[in-house]
Amino acid sequence: MRALVVYESLWGNTKQVARAVADRLGGVGTVDIVDSDAAPTTVDGYDLLVVGGPTHAFSMTRAATRAEAVKSHSAPHAPARGIREWLNELTRPAAAIPAVTFDTRVDKPRMPGSAAKAARHELRSLGFETVVKQETFRVHGYEGPLLEAELERASAWAGEAIAALGL
Numbered sequence: 205m206r207a208l209v210v211y212e213s214l215w216g217n218t219k220q221v222a223r224a225v226a227d228r229l230g231g232v233g234t235v236d237i238v239d240s241d242a243a244p245t246t247v248d249g250y251d252l253l254v255v256g257g258p259t260h261a262f263s264m265t266r267a268a269t270r271a272e273a274v275k276s277h278s279a280p281h282a283p284a285r286g287i288r289e290w291l292n293e294l295t296r297p298a299a300a301i302p303a304v305t306f307d308t309r310v311d312k313p314r315m316p317g318s319a320a321k322a323a324r325h326e327l328r329s330l331g332f333e334t335v336v337k338q339e340t341f342r343v344h345g346y347e348g349p350l351l352e353a354e355l356e357r358a359s360a361w362a363g364e365a366i367a368a369l370g371l
């Protein structure tokens with residue numbers, strides 16, 4: 205089993221979740237983990253694609269929300285290419301590849317809209333097959349940290365994907 209985990213992260217919370225997912229997947233195969241700036245735009249040859257990013261303004265980030273994160277909220281890093289732009293460049297797979305998506309969002313207040321849902325929608329229209337329901341992991345405030353036990357939940361969610369693939 206070869207899995208690719210693509211993540212976007214400004215403060216590092218989504219990156220931590222991506223790593224927990226990758227660690228769990230690493231128990232059953234080989235895993236490449238890469239941020240959206242460096243992610244390949246063709247993913248043929250992988251047996252599972254995992255895509256994760258923070259929710260900004262009810263959906264996947266945009267250049268404007270990333271700029272706002274840096275300017276108004278002191279984010280230490282903003283990718284030039286978030287998962288939204290990467291998905292726009294991603295080519296249709298030759299055969300349907302299983303895919304799963306997750307996002308990170310603030311715990312309080314709870315707001316509608318999910319980057320994971322939006323990413324899942326994009327992947328499905330590109331011909332990927334989403335095998336488990338998208339998942340959300342919660343952070344305190346905009347900068348985090350993750351709520352307690354979210355990394356354990358991320359690991360369990362990756363386990364669901366493994367089970368869905370029959371691995």
Ligand SMILES: Cc1cc2nc3c(=O)[nH]c(=O)nc-3n(C[C@H](O)[C@H](O)[C@H](O)COP(=O)(O)O)c2cc1C
Binds near residue numbers: 214314347
């Ligand atoms: C400009 C901006 C807009 C945001 N909009 C939302 C939102 O609509 N809903 C939400 O739950 N969290 C929102 N957040 C909080 C982010 O989801 C949070 O910063 C992110 O989960 C942190 O993950 P990271 O460390 O990987 O960047 C927003 C944050 C920023 C900076």
